[in-house]
Amino acid sequence: MRLVPPIFDDYGSIRNASWFMGLRAVSSEDPARLVQALSSSIPACGGWILSKSFIAPGDVNLAFEFERRVSEDIYGALAAAGVELDQHSHIWLTELCLCTHGRQGECNHEVAGIELEIRSTPIGLVHETGASLAA
Secondary structure, eight states, X not given: OBOOOOOBOTTSOBOSOSEEEEEXXXXXXXXXXHXXXXXXXXXXXXXXXXXXXXXXXXXXXXXXXXXXXXXXXXXXXXXXXXXXXXXXXXXHHHHHHHHHHHTTTTSTTSEEEEEEEEEEOOHHIIIIIOHHHHO
């Protein structure tokens, strides 16, 4: 996780993410279906998609932002779509959720950003060995 220096809009308001996280994950879902599911579920939670691309055969890169108050909903949307975060990504996103929950009202409208790299992995590797999570 890293904090991003503020970027100001034309009116002097901060418009960039106060929390920016580069997360890694695996999924056994079809990449095209996964992008389609996340492209609808993230906005349904109140987030907005900044970019989506296929970075290698079967691998997806998705960048999105959301108000911190919906961070738990975003986490749920990722899990529901079949995205399995690696250990560090899970810790960072959990920390965002806990920090936001612990400071309700103070930071609910701050913006968080995620750049998510999802590698496609056969079901057996994800569930049996966990080896793909370290890749």
